[in-house]
Amino acid sequence: MSGKRWVVWLPLCAFGVIVAVVMWGLYLPADRTVHSAMVGKPLPAFTLPPIVPGKPGLSDKDFRQGKPRLLNVFASWCIPCIAEAPQLMTLKAAGVPIDAVAIRDTGPAITGFLRRNGDPYARIGDDATSRLQLALGSSGVPETFVIDGRGVIRMQHVGDIRPEDVARLQQALAEAEVGAE
């Protein structure tokens, strides 16, 4: 026994390592964001027809004009989309160009939604079968993507945009602008 006295302390040391790991896991704020596999990838090629009169439809080429834009995935039937509308209006007022994809929706319903909640969108594409939504790796509405000037997805925001998220989106847009140059 005398030759290997230190061995008897090994279990305690191993336990110490476990405790350190667990405390790390317990006290570090958990990262609950969904890490999209699409971040860093170019938008898939798509062309969506317009859904409301007087507003153009949407294609992936609209995102390759050199300036970063927001792509908002929304629907008139979605309650959180109403909740995030003021934040989208704030972003629009700050000069952020915003386009949208309407998921499984109709023209009159969208028109009513925009009349009630404000219209932050430059273009709205009609995605009646969720085809683009699936291609984007979006699992629900609303979701918002930051797309840089070359059509590359830089960020995916899952869920409604809260007031505290606005600054984060603006920062991502600014970084997308720098990164694309």
Place this chain on the structure above:
Amino acid sequence: MTAEFGLAALWFAATLAVLQIALSGLALRRGRDDVAAAMRPVAIVQGALVALAMAALIACFLASDMSVALVAANSHSAKPWLYKFAGAWGNHEGSMLLWVTILGLAGAAVAQFERRLPERTLIATLGAQAAIALGFYAFLLFASNPFARADPAPADGAGLNPLLQDPGLAFHPPTLYAGYVGLSVAFSFAVGALLTRDVGPVFARAMRPWVLGAWVFLTLGITAGSYWAYYELGWGGWWFWDPTENASLMPWLAATALLHSVSVLATRDGLRAWTIMLAVVAFSMSMIGTFLVRSGILTSVHAFAVDPTRGSFILALLVIYIGGALALFGARVGTVRQGNLFDPLSREGALVVNNLLLSVILGVVLIGTFYPIVAGAMGVQLSVGAPFFDKTVGPLALLLVAVMAAGPLMRWRRDEVGAVIERLQWPIAAALFASVGVFVLGGWIGVLPTAGIGLAAGLAVASVAPLAKRNLRRAPLTLWGMVVAHLGVAVSLAGMAASSAFTTERLAAVYVGDPVRVAGFTVTLDGVRPVIGDNWTALEARLSVREGEDAPFVLRPQVRYFTTPVTTTNESAIATLAGGQLYTVLGALGDDGRWQLRLWWKPFVTLIWLGGAMIAAGGALSIVGHQRRGWMKRRRRAEMEWYA
């Protein structure tokens, strides 16, 4: 009123735990016999009080007393009574109370029945047991009060997670907890022995039945849990390497190693420090398992409490108990006298290799379970699943099976290579024959399944070999216990290997009346109709299954819709046949009017759980054998004294 009664009982039990610790200290320090005499009754009353608290909680659930917050959050008056009853522990607070109840009852059982342990070690053991209980009483009383009232009381409850609304909930958690917490006795024994420096065969013989008992419950709990997940989740798998499953597997591995090393200590007075170490590790793994599930740091289907405050509380308890015991081990084990030595090629040697392999597997599972947390802290999100565990644990487990086959055929202390090989010739022949046979009949199915089937055959022959040339009626029960348990491992392994290699799966979309073929069966969807249950409605498919020219039989898989809370569950329908199980799951109705059906033919899958039950039965036989041997010895001694 019942709730307040339960809370009071819990407070009284906690107070008695304090008293028990104080008495233990006093008795050990001052050597007071009168104080020592009070220890046993205090421990028994403490166990009775906490059992009363558990009974009070069950009464609240049975009465659907919605003014108790826990009942309101987890029960519903329309639930069948069995789920009201079992629902008492189908939630965080209730399951922790059940945990502590078993802890208290285990302490009471030691106080009532333990007669072999030296008195001073017993006193230290009961003190340690009370110290563990006190921490968890504090956790319940300050951080997880199951009896808190809801004000105002809601009109009805929120209901129980429908996945848990299964008779399995009535048996699985209590059995598993009896195993988890039963290991606390081994832990307290080890701490007691370290405090009094009294480790030897007498100590080992006293500890063995408690270890075996906990291990039997743990084996049953894991086996039953595996079968429950198999039929209730509707995924067709029997083990998912989910963190919660790993949490129950780790104490089982440690306890398995412990019950083998405790046998070496009892018969040969070897492996003293190692046995103490394993006794500490086994219960530590139980506590870490509880912590993993309860703290929510590992997300899992089972983790119903995601609350960092509770996590911190339990972590503090773990640091105190496990850290304390391991520090005591480090400080004291050097003073425990060295036990007997032995030759590497001997039964002890094989048991040491078995212990090392079990420990390595335990380490691998531990690392695999914790690695996602480490990776998460480094900013990488990943999960460690079946591919990792199958590749690492699989080969180690097969090696372990090979050692298991050889070990019981070796002599104690020292053996000869030639003699061992001679005794192993039939098992080796059986292993080769089975492997080659499987290859000839079933083709190449991969290294692990082929080796698994071969080793299962070898182990089966080797397991019964110790009974050869013996009078079966006179063979001791403990030997029968080992034979049955080892044979159970062979049976279970054969089931695992065969079902993983030969399972056929068929996913089909069918119109009513369409036949689907799977592995020689023709399954026809006769129709789908709605059915109404106690607190659910369901769509039930009627499947007629025909195998060859036999008369068809009917299976009725369901999709159940629960309203409180709103959930859908798949109730698989399983036919157990001679060669395996046909497992059917009803899926969704497509736009085109076709129903999705998922069909599996799983040959020999039933052997997995049959083997598990045999392992547990072997443990039970062994307990009875050891107890009877002790009883006979005492009776013989009494007779001798009478003649003298």
